[in-house]
Every structure is written in C-alpha cells, then in structure tokens.
Amino acid sequence: MNEIVDMIRQWPKLEPFKWDFICKGSKSILGYEPTRQALNKKLAVKRAYAVKKEQLRFEANKLSRVARPRSTLEAMERLVKLQEENDQLKGELNKMAEIANRFIYNAKIKGLTPEQLMRPMPQKKKP
CATH class of the missing domain: 1.20.1070 (Rhopdopsin 7-helix transmembrane proteins)
Known part of the structure; x- marks a missing residue:
C-alpha cells in the first residue's frame, strides 16, 4: 500500500485527481485494478487521498485570489x-x-x- 500512497502524494498536477484514475494507476502496482471501495478501506490510502485533495483545494483557492490579467x-x-x-x-x-x-x-x-x-x-x- 505504501507504493499507492506514494503515487497519490506525487500525483501530477495536470492529471484529474479522482478515485477512478487512482484505481487505474494502482493496477501497475498491484497487478489488478482495485475498486474505489477496496482502496478506501485502507487507512493510509484514505488519509493520503484526503490530504492530497485538501492540498489541491488550497492551491486552487490560492490561485483564484490572484488577479487575472486582462491581456x-x-x-x-x-x-x-x-x-x-x-x-x-x-x-x-x-x-x-x-x-x-x-x-x-x-x-x-x-x-x-x-x-x-x-x-x-x-x-x-x-x-
């Protein structure tokens, strides 16, 4: 599970951060594609997901406060x-x-x- 946690922590910024994509990414680690529910039962994975999601929200919020140039x-x-x-x-x-x-x-x-x-x-x- 540590490899999946690391994958979540290092998730690329340009890739959508959704359980479906995490499950697909986990296939290369586990050899099969786990379900969202199976991954969500693992406390370390669940916590890594929550932390990463909060980090992404914080970054998006920070960017939204920056004035956008008109040209x-x-x-x-x-x-x-x-x-x-x-x-x-x-x-x-x-x-x-x-x-x-x-x-x-x-x-x-x-x-x-x-x-x-x-x-x-x-x-x-x-x-």
Missing part, C-alpha cells in the same frame, strides 16, 4: 516587473550575505565565539 501584454508587463523586483531582491540578499560574512570574519579575528554572536539583544527597559 497577454498586461501579463507580460507583470512578469517583467516581478522579474525586476526578484533581481533587485537577489542583489540585496547577496549584499547582506557579504556583510554577514564580513561580520563573522571580523568577529573570529576578535576571538568572539558563535555563542557570543548569537546571544539575544538586550530588552529595552520600560519606563
């Missing part, structure tokens, strides 16, 4: 803008990583231990 041009403009923002954030992240490495290097030279570096910042005293 291909608008979609391309959004993609370009997001790519530019992504490139900018990657650049900032690289700069921060460089600064962090410099801080770590200088702290080692001064003899600070990782425990000293990770010590929490002092809390502000309330008046």
Whole structure:
C-alpha cells in the first residue's frame, strides 16, 4: 500500500485527481485494478487521498485570489516587473550575505565565539 500512497502524494498536477484514475494507476502496482471501495478501506490510502485533495483545494483557492490579467501584454508587463523586483531582491540578499560574512570574519579575528554572536539583544527597559 505504501507504493499507492506514494503515487497519490506525487500525483501530477495536470492529471484529474479522482478515485477512478487512482484505481487505474494502482493496477501497475498491484497487478489488478482495485475498486474505489477496496482502496478506501485502507487507512493510509484514505488519509493520503484526503490530504492530497485538501492540498489541491488550497492551491486552487490560492490561485483564484490572484488577479487575472486582462491581456497577454498586461501579463507580460507583470512578469517583467516581478522579474525586476526578484533581481533587485537577489542583489540585496547577496549584499547582506557579504556583510554577514564580513561580520563573522571580523568577529573570529576578535576571538568572539558563535555563542557570543548569537546571544539575544538586550530588552529595552520600560519606563
């Protein structure tokens, strides 16, 4: 049954997720095509199905909240803008990583231990 559970967990996004298709897919594992009822009696399979179904619902709901572009041009403009923002954030992240490495290097030279570096910042005293 673990192979069927794995099949359910790795179900392709473009394939319909229905018991009929799971039964047909199970044929290559079991050598025969089980019924929906037979698979549903197996707790691990039933749970994997429920989790995958919920995951697919969540993804569909998440996508439904995204504003749809009115045209291909608008979609391309959004993609370009997001790519530019992504490139900018990657650049900032690289700069921060460089600064962090410099801080770590200088702290080692001064003899600070990782425990000293990770010590929490002092809390502000309330008046």
